[in-house]
Amino acid sequence: MDLYAERLTTWLPVVANGCEIQRANVTPSQWINRYVRVPYLSRALNDRFYSRYIIYPRVAKTFQGDVNHVLDHSYGHLLRALNPQRTIVTVHDLYPLHVSCQSALTPREQARKWLLRWVMGHALRARWLIAPSESTKRELLSLTDYPASRISVVHMGVDEVFFRPVEEEAQQQFRQALKVPEAARLLLHVGSCDPRKNIPLLLQGLKALLDRSGADFYLLQIGGRFAPDQIHLIHHLGLASQLRQRSNVSADELMGAYQAADVLLLPSTYEGFGLTALEAMASGTPVVASDIGALREVVGEAGVLVGLNDPAQLAAAVMTVLGDVRLRTQLVEKGRARAAAFRWSETARKTLAVYHRVYSERA
Known part of the structure; x- marks a missing residue:
């Protein structure tokens, strides 16, 4: 963290x-050549291994x-x-x-x-x-x-930067850079692609939206890399053209993503907190998240909570948020107020x- x-x-x-x-603080690169390489680990992972388990304890002791x-x-x-x-x-x-x-x-x-x-x-x-x-x-x-x-x-x-007013021109430029059509809906997921992030449900929910709504949806995934089985599912569902992924972004780019997105999706099966939900709410982006302990605690009534294994329910929640102007306005207002409590x-x-x-x- x-x-x-x-x-x-x-x-x-x-x-x-x-x-x-x-x-x-430890700068591990100066130490790495002193140790034998751990089998099956890349140089970067060796660096991380030695700094974490050998160098850091030495520093901590003194x-x-x-x-x-x-x-x-x-x-x-x-x-x-x-x-x-x-x-x-x-x-x-x-x-x-x-x-x-x-x-x-x-x-x-x-x-x-x-x-x-x-x-x-x-x-x-x-x-x-x-x-x-x-x-x-x-x-x-x-x-x-x-x-x-x-x-x-x-x-x-939540960092103050996420509370900045939305700039429509910046939103348009961000979407254009992603090659997302102006009339399309942009969904956002921020985090890794680890199993607990429930990426299959995310993809199946996107597929359900495309099949049932008749609208054009795109999904931007920030912070992870799709695993081989997830890539297989993407192609099986025919979603490759609707996906965008950015593994590393700056703080300004992340803020731009939140503001350009129509909805943040957070379908995790497990979270310890839920910082991305707060960042999205601070940015004025409605949140659809899993109804699990930490997310329920953080999001409260400022977002929409759904089950863990139902793509249709996830898709329906997104459509409700996008189709009900009054609800969306309430979620934006409640979300900003909720996020403001976390400083x-x-x-x-x-x-x-x-x-x-x-x-x-x-x-």
Whole structure:
């Protein structure tokens, strides 16, 4: 969660009231040639492997503060180097535990399963945990024996850039760059293409819209790469011409995508928070999302929630949002108001309060 780390690094000093905030950074490229290449990993992944599991723990051991904050549970192994009684870990979601419970068929899958359990096991040694949603906290309590009294829910925030007024000319230019016809409807999905993002439902919903509405729909996917089975489904459904994908975009391009889109689709089977939904709502884009814990908590009544496995329901929800002007207007207004309640400054204040709590109890 690079964004989470960057925003806390920006906002914590603003609200720190005399506390010194330092962030440990590692430049792994200077170390990579010192180690033997791990089989089956590319150079980039080797770089990531060594920096995460060897270099970061070394840095952490010599870079301890009165309070330590591991900003991502996937670095939970740093608790081997840090004093657990002075350390906080943000657990963004419990997906690693869900994955580790699945059957592992190949040696690589077995190794990944073991690594996930190992990392999460160390993360749970921390003095305090921060969860981004009540849903994630409930999962922590149901899947682990970590005490509820030492879990704080601290929501993430929305960048101010997403609240900018919509510029129609910029919208048109963005759609033209994608080669999306002016009269067509543009659907947006932001995130990875991992299994939990439910890409098959997204594609089947698009197919249902094209077949039943008679309108022209395009889908822009930002932030991921379609997996081979997803590409096969795309061609099987005849959707290749209706899809656009951008793996890497700038903050301005992402804002442009939100404002150019008619609807954000978020059909995930699992989320720890749902930041993309908030960004879309801040941008004035209606949200159609899965009716699951974290998304239900974040979106509330400011969006439309649908089931996990029904393409027809997803398509019907999109058509309702696009066809009912009054509903769309209400969703835009409620969405902006909802998103405005999630500010990074407040995230930083609540995080700092956890720091003070752990500091007062330090061993």
